[in-house]
Amino acid sequence: MPLQQALRHLDTAYTKFFKRECRFPRFKSRKRSRRSAEFTASAFTFRNGELRLAKLTDTPLKVVWSRQIPDGAVPSTVTVSQDRAGRWFVSLRVEVPATTAPSAATAVGIDAGVNRLLTLSDAGLAVTACGADVRPQRGTSSRAGNRR
Numbered sequence: 001m002p003l004q005q006a007l008r009h010l011d012t013a014y015t016k017f018f019k020r021e022c023r024f025p026r027f028k029s030r031k032r033s034r035r036s037a038e039f040t041a042s043a044f045t046f047r048n049g050e051l052r053l054a055k056l057t058d059t060p061l062k063v064v065w066s067r068q069i070p071d072g073a074v075p076s077t078v079t080v081s082q083d084r085a086g087r088w089f090v091s092l093r094v095e096v097p098a099t100t101a102p103s104a105a106t107a108v109g110i111d112a113g114v115n116r117l118l119t120l121s122d123a124g125l126a127v128t129a130c131g132a133d134v135r136p137q138r139g140t141s142s143r144a145g146n147r148r
Helices: 002-018
Strands: 035-040 044-047 050-053 074-082 088-095 110-112 116-120 126-128
Touching: 002 035, 044 074, 050 074
Parallel strands: none
Antiparallel strands: 035 074, 044 050, 074 088, 110 116, 116 126
């Protein structure tokens, strides 16, 4: 299964290259890259927190989970990789149902400028290029301080 997935990635890379969407594909070095295998949804089963990969064993993998998978999330891809120290890692790509954000009552425009990096349309917070927050003072003219 991982070999088929590698061929799918290669096919996608060459297809995009010949359509002139990207450059010629660069291949992984055996010396410098991390050893990994990618399993698609048909090559693994994930039930009750147990992970079983195709063509390995019938017993589930002994995985120490770093965090829980959200409720209603379905894993679509599993990547098994090994680092240089010989440790194995499993990463899951999951599809989580989308949630809608609450609508805001007001809208604010953002202006990118030269003196100030960002300025808000409601005369609120302005951010300078060095990252300092500048709050304009109400009731004073911006030219008042420049007169001598």
